[in-house]
Amino acid sequence: MSSTWLTKAVLQFERVLWLVSSGMLFVLGYLWGVLEFGMSHPLSFMASLESLSSFEFAEQSVHQLPGGIWAHISEGEVGYVFTRTEQLFISTVIFFCQVILAIIMMLCLITLRDKSYRIYSGVVLYASGLLMVSPLYSLYESGTVLPWWELVRVAGALLCVRWAAKSLPTPQPHSQALIVYASQTGSAKYLAQRLHDTAHALMDIACVSTLTEHTLQRYQRVFFVVSTYGQGEAPDSARRFVTTLQEANSAASQTQFSVLALGDRNYQTFCAFGHYLSELLEQKGYQRAIPTTEIDRMDPQGVAHWWQQVGELLGIHTAPELFEYDDYTVVANECLNPEQTHRLAHRVTLFRADVRYEAGDLLAVQPEQKDEHERLYSIASYQDNTIELLVRQHIRADGTIGLVSGMLSQLTPGDRVLASVREHTTFHPKTTVPWIMIGAGTGLAPFISFLKKRQTGQDNAPCWLFFGEQYLEHDDYFAKELTEFQKQGILTRLDRAWSRSDGVYVPDLLQQSHKAIRQWVVEQGAHVYVCGSRAGFGESVLATLQNILPEPQWQLQLHTDLY
Numbered sequence: 001m002s003s004t005w006l007t008k009a010v011l012q013f014e015r016v017l018w019l020v021s022s023g024m025l026f027v028l029g030y031l032w033g034v035l036e037f038g039m040s041h042p043l044s045f046m047a048s049l050e051s052l053s054s055f056e057f058a059e060q061s062v063h064q065l066p067g068g069i070w071a072h073i074s075e076g077e078v079g080y081v082f083t084r085t086e087q088l089f090i091s092t093v094i095f096f097c098q099v100i101l102a103i104i105m106m107l108c109l110i111t112l113r114d115k116s117y118r119i120y121s122g123v124v125l126y127a128s129g130l131l132m133v134s135p136l137y138s139l140y141e142s143g144t145v146l147p148w149w150e151l152v153r154v155a156g157a158l159l160c161v162r163w164a165a166k167s168l169p170t171p172q173p174h175s176q177a178l179i180v181y182a183s184q185t186g187s188a189k190y191l192a193q194r195l196h197d198t199a200h201a202l203m204d205i206a207c208v209s210t211l212t213e214h215t216l217q218r219y220q221r222v223f224f225v226v227s228t229y230g231q232g233e234a235p236d237s238a239r240r241f242v243t244t245l246q247e248a249n250s251a252a253s254q255t256q257f258s259v260l261a262l263g264d265r266n267y268q269t270f271c272a273f274g275h276y277l278s279e280l281l282e283q284k285g286y287q288r289a290i291p292t293t294e295i296d297r298m299d300p301q302g303v304a305h306w307w308q309q310v311g312e313l314l315g316i317h318t319a320p321e322l323f324e325y326d327d328y329t330v331v332a333n334e335c336l337n338p339e340q341t342h343r344l345a346h347r348v349t350l351f352r353a354d355v356r357y358e359a360g361d362l363l364a365v366q367p368e369q370k371d372e373h374e375r376l377y378s379i380a381s382y383q384d385n386t387i388e389l390l391v392r393q394h395i396r397a398d399g400t401i402g403l404v405s406g407m408l409s410q411l412t413p414g415d416r417v418l419a420s421v422r423e424h425t426t427f428h429p430k431t432t433v434p435w436i437m438i439g440a441g442t443g444l445a446p447f448i449s450f451l452k453k454r455q456t457g458q459d460n461a462p463c464w465l466f467f468g469e470q471y472l473e474h475d476d477y478f479a480k481e482l483t484e485f486q487k488q489g490i491l492t493r494l495d496r497a498w499s500r501s502d503g504v505y506v507p508d509l510l511q512q513s514h515k516a517i518r519q520w521v522v523e524q525g526a527h528v529y530v531c532g533s534r535a536g537f538g539e540s541v542l543a544t545l546q547n548i549l550p551e552p553q554w555q556l557q558l559h560t561d562l563y
């Protein structure tokens, strides 16, 4: 919103500058007609030293500087003598002021290069300085001006402002509808983007973290795509908005809403956050346009049905292409623990060129039966166009193997898989700070990608890995890579808990090192990442960490990916 305000301000300012500069050109035209052209003394712009001898300095003050001599020639002019080339350079004080102004602007542009709106304001300020301050000073000081220089100056200032104003996005009138996503592992965001693609002319899109009550009120209709996390909780990105909404006064609003609630029927609290949000919005006076729709594990038919109802409201008749998958070719498939027949872990390597990926991201894999739901896997690495996954073959209660984990574990080189990378923004590792990574089983996968990121990048903050599995002799996944990370000094500490070999669990190790963990987190600003199954591992690790980490760090420096 501030950007819109700034855009308007800059555009207004541009008009003022046009007005001032036209007035100024008029005045200059008058002055050029009546005043002498040129400088107020007989020396030329670039002169030889000889010409100095013929010149009588009015108020002479001379300073020796490295490489030359600086002289104050008259009230409005300074000269610089380059001793090596024996050249004299004379300029008005104004010219020097403008060079300094230009240097300041360049510095501003360099330091603020990512903050585009500030750059625009910087350019506008520069242009106004260039245009207004200098000519007035020049007229006051010497009563004369150089016509060509004044033209360059006025044109320069106007071009700067024109460029600044043109590069700004013009404030658009708001669409009538808004689609908002609240996502933890990227599915809700992905879905909202696909839906928005089919209706972008009629609809804006926003992450719930940027949403305010005021924004909601501005739209006629707001469609939420939200997932549920933890034990029926909101994704992290939605917490602030929920608090704002809870604290808001209830008042009848014209804004209509609908919630598409993503979840997984295996959880008792199926789609709980979607339902909670829906009720809260209604309590606060918003009008429910379409009933809340539950979506079990990204069921495409459920999504299409909800979108059809949205389409009827908005007059859109395009069915969205919901899930687009790419072809990945299997390069290798290695079973890492063949002795553990009921919990086989596979290292699956897939080929795909030019994938957009960040450490921590997930790969959504489509089952062979197209009407089944996709499954998400942490990416262990993406290097040289190959993606690596660590896949546990899931065995159901009736002894059959899991649909997607079964398919992945039985792949052979040359086979093809349909998959797509999903952004997992809440689990992207923070750069330049130390990391404490806590994983169990296949929860090791994202941490391999974290460590590879540090191995290939400039960032060399310390890393500490806690890893838990059953048997040292069977389940020592990525052992070679971990040893290499240690040798290279990337992995500073490695603590492993082998529950069946040694009877030690990850929470025991955390407890033993509680002082050092606290010191890393509180004093060194380390971020803590936990990945693995929620039941058993995740719950016990979080309970232990709660006693170790102070509240502010628990809130800001802890990230979980528990499934």
Ligand SMILES: Cc1cc2nc3c(=O)[nH]c(=O)nc-3n(C[C@H](O)[C@H](O)[C@H](O)COP(=O)(O)O)c2cc1C
Pocket (backbone or CB within 6 Å): 182, 183, 184, 185, 186, 187, 188, 189, 226, 227, 228, 229, 230, 231, 232, 233, 235, 262, 263, 264, 265, 267, 268, 269, 270, 271, 272, 297, 298, 534, 561, 562, 563
């Ligand atoms: C750690 C974890 C906890 C979850 N808790 C719930 C839950 O309590 N209720 C539910 O319906 N779904 C739950 N889910 C399933 C997600 O809501 C579902 O996978 C959703 O599609 C994820 O969307 P997102 O990627 O946009 O965050 C959970 C998933 C994970 C990984």
